[in-house]
Amino acid sequence: MKKYDLASGANDEGSGRRRQILEIAAQLFAKKGYRGTSMRDIGEQAGVLGGSLYHHIKSKDALFVELHNAALDAAENSIAHAVRVQDEPWARLAAACAALLEIQLAPDSLTMPMMNDFREVPDAVREQLIARRDRFEEIFRSLVTSLPLPPHIDRSIYRNLLLSQLNSASDWYRDGRLSPSEIAAQIVAIFRRE
Amino acid sequence: MKKYDLASGANDEGSGRRRQILEIAAQLFAKKGYRGTSMRDIGEQAGVLGGSLYHHIKSKDALFVELHNAALDAAENSIAHAVRVQDEPWARLAAACAALLEIQLAPDSLTMPMMNDFREVPDAVREQLIARRDRFEEIFRSLVTSLPLPPHIDRSIYRNLLLSQLNSASDWYRDGRLSPSEIAAQIVAIFRRE
DNA sequence: CCTACCGATCGGTAGG
DNA sequence: CCTACCGATCGGTAGG
Numbered sequence: 291m292k293k294y295d296l297a298s299g300a301n302d303e304g305s306g307r308r309r310q311i312l313e314i315a316a317q318l319f320a321k322k323g324y325r326g327t328s329m330r331d332i333g334e335q336a337g338v339l340g341g342s343l344y345h346h347i348k349s350k351d352a353l354f355v356e357l358h359n360a361a362l363d364a365a366e367n368s369i370a371h372a373v374r375v376q377d378e379p380w381a382r383l384a385a386a387c388a389a390l391l392e393i394q395l396a397p398d399s400l401t402m403p404m405m406n407d408f409r410e411v412p413d414a415v416r417e418q419l420i421a422r423r424d425r426f427e428e429i430f431r432s433l434v435t436s437l438p439l440p441p442h443i444d445r446s447i448y449r450n451l452l453l454s455q456l457n458s459a460s461d462w463y464r465d466g467r468l469s470p471s472e473i474a475a476q477i478v479a480i481f482r483r484e
Numbered sequence: 485m486k487k488y489d490l491a492s493g494a495n496d497e498g499s500g501r502r503r504q505i506l507e508i509a510a511q512l513f514a515k516k517g518y519r520g521t522s523m524r525d526i527g528e529q530a531g532v533l534g535g536s537l538y539h540h541i542k543s544k545d546a547l548f549v550e551l552h553n554a555a556l557d558a559a560e561n562s563i564a565h566a567v568r569v570q571d572e573p574w575a576r577l578a579a580a581c582a583a584l585l586e587i588q589l590a591p592d593s594l595t596m597p598m599m600n601d602f603r604e605v606p607d608a609v610r611e612q613l614i615a616r617r618d619r620f621e622e623i624f625r626s627l628v629t630s631l632p633l634p635p636h637i638d639r640s641i642y643r644n645l646l647l648s649q650l651n652s653a654s655d656w657y658r659d660g661r662l663s664p665s666e667i668a669a670q671i672v673a674i675f676r677r678e
Numbered sequence: 679c680c681t682a683c684c685g686a687t688c689g690g691t692a693g694g
Numbered sequence: 695c696c697t698a699c700c701g702a703t704c705g706g707t708a709g710g
Binding site: 321322323324325326407409410442443444447448450451453454455457458459461462468473476477479480481482483 | 641671
């Protein structure tokens with residue numbers, strides 16, 4: 291328990307510093323990727339040398355996994371809350387998409403690096419990431435199952451297409467034009483096919 | 485001219501070897517990413533030491549850019565050919581999607597690494613990649629412009645969604661179940677909204 | 679294509 | 695949190 295609880299801890303002084311470091315790391319990982327971000331980069335942003343970070347974290351790998359899990363935890367909570375107040379299947383899906391996109395597209399958020407760049411990560415890390423992501427995707431499996439879709443639509447493909455849509459939105463999104471929830475509305479309008 | 489012509493060259497002996505190295509590099513970059521692939525990795529697959537590769541290529545950066553451009557050249561050619569025999573706007577889009585997916589999902593192809601992991605690449609490389617990709621996307625801009633879409637659909641968003649769909653298909657695609665063209669049909673069925 | 683090497687950078691640690 | 699360092703690995707090169 292509280293394995294991925296970034297907000298609080300037994301020791302408030304140490305935890306504030308730790309959380310600050312996690313936020314910096316999340317931003318750098320999101321911007322430069324796992325391999326493109328060195329511990330010295332993170333230290334520089336935090337105002338310390340790279341080696342000093344190891345007082346707060348165990349390893350670069352563990353840091354990355356923790357951030358990834360925290361992001362998915364936050365997304366799950368936000369989605370569960372958004373879906374709870376909706377009854378109609380399409381409305382539930384729309385609420386989930388908007389909640390996820392809101393998190394994915396938030397700048398400077400702890401929850402940004404829900405990454406797809408599983409390629410550049412060590413094997414041991416990738417296994418953990420994939421296991422967590424698979425659990426996360428269960429939410430969408432269930433939401434898609436409830437949808438009244440024509441029989442010629444493959445729901446497995448449909449779900450994967452929808453998820454990759456939501457995950458890669460940050461690749462092309464530039465804020466100013468449309469808000470995350472407007473993007474979500476466009477996605478659902480397409481996927482709703484009406 | 486013939487800057488990205490991987491198939492032929494003035495010297496057939498040297499070119500065969502070079503092409504082999506490019507194919508190996510493409511597979512490794514696609515699997516492990518730019519930073520996750522070392523010149524020594526590529527050399528190992530080719531049966532030589534890393535340093536020996538520099539007889540055939542100028543630098544890792546140049547190699548990566550060349551592969552990326554070659555992939556987009558091949559995709560453009562394939563798409564242009566597939567679209568040419570179609571008249572109806574939706575049929576043209578469907579043909580383009582199928583052609584692109586066929587390339588994206590082909591295993592062990594030179595043309596695989598049409599990547600999204602622009603994050604982990606040096607700035608100078610990323611600029612070239614993005615410039616080439618923007619040119620590539622013009623095809624889809626034109627295809628989407630011709631589509632009879634309801635007015636509440638934003639065509640810019642629509643195009644980005646479609647492209648990110650096609651680009652990230654390789655993340656979740658597992659062959660055996662559906663063929664690339666069947667995936668393309670599913671995508672178009674959704675985006676066609678009918 | 680290899681030997682032999684370069685300067686740089688990496689994740690991480692000991693000891694204070 | 696720093697100093698000082700480790701072994702490993704990186705892209706790349708000279709010279710043959």
